[in-house]
Amino acid sequence: MHTLLRIDSSIRIQDSYSRRMGDYFVSQWTLKHSNGTILERDMARAMLPHLSQNTVNGFFDDSIFSEELSLSDELIEELYQSSEILITCPMYNYGIPSSLKAYFDLIVRTKKTFTADSGIKGLLHHKKAHIISVMGGVHSVPGGMNPLEIHVTSILNHLGITDISYFPLEGTAFPQDLSEKTKSVETLICKHLN
Template sequence: MNTLLRIDSSLRTEGSYSRTLGDYFIRQWQTKNPEGIMIERDVTRKLMPHITQETVDAFFSEIPDSENIELSDELINELYQCNEILITCPMYNYGIPSSLKAYFDLVIRTKKTFAGSSIPKGLLANKKAYIISSMGGISTETLNPLENHLTQLLSLMGITEISYFPLDGTVDQSRTGEKILIQQSEILKQLNAYATDTTSH
């Protein structure tokens, strides 16, 4: 039985391109996983706090103050429970939303999601991630800035099997519908490929 962790980060609860495409992804995922479990984490509706000195000290303490790491433990537990992760992410000021960055600051944690220092080893291998990104401008890079940043963060935790569904150029609404259809098609392809791969093992 598959478990999917959905992480949303758009400030918009209505009219969000990343959330809307994320909803489509979920409908298709549930069709292919009728008995699957979904965990939802919205870092905007329930804002992630920025880490403090006390939080960092607790991360490295042999006997940490549980109050300072309670949320971190909860978020990391969600990551361990799932075998698939969906991240929906819009671009704000050329980067990922601050609430999503705060989320990763809480889950990228030594001895919990990675080990080692000079050559870190991720502890969350064998998980599949999907990134739905949206941005007003058009990216000419292989990975847009959002995808690149999230890939680095996920890879640090050992999550390297990643599929990308970018929606760029949304400022030109005359072509947005066409681009959404293209990414919906890509979502179906990726979900079909992953379902085939997992059932063949």
């Protein structure tokens, strides 16, 4: 059974390019996996708390309990349930949204998603990840990744996820050729999923 965990991080509920590309990805993924399950985690509809000292203490001390730790366990369980992960990520002030950073801070946990007994070893093996990154400008190095992809990839690798596909939509601040750029990303998604 295929399960896709979709993580949206745009603050825009409407008129979001990353959400629109995410919707397109899900529609194509569903065609391929008609019996698949989709889990959704939307950072704008259910904001996550930022790390606190008590939460971090609880990462290393099983006697501590809090709502944040319970939420962290819930988020990690969603990752284990999924076979594929879709992350839609717009660029805000040259980085990932703070809501996505809060998500990562709650799921990167020793003995839960990685171990550090003899070097860092991720525990989320055999999962595929897909990153849809959206930027108003053009930030990719020719033939390389853009800053969002680099950041998210580093975290996913830390968790043991190395099978990652990228679907960047850059230059959304320049509407004259945006339709063509969007179609290009949709074509890339179709080729990848078929």
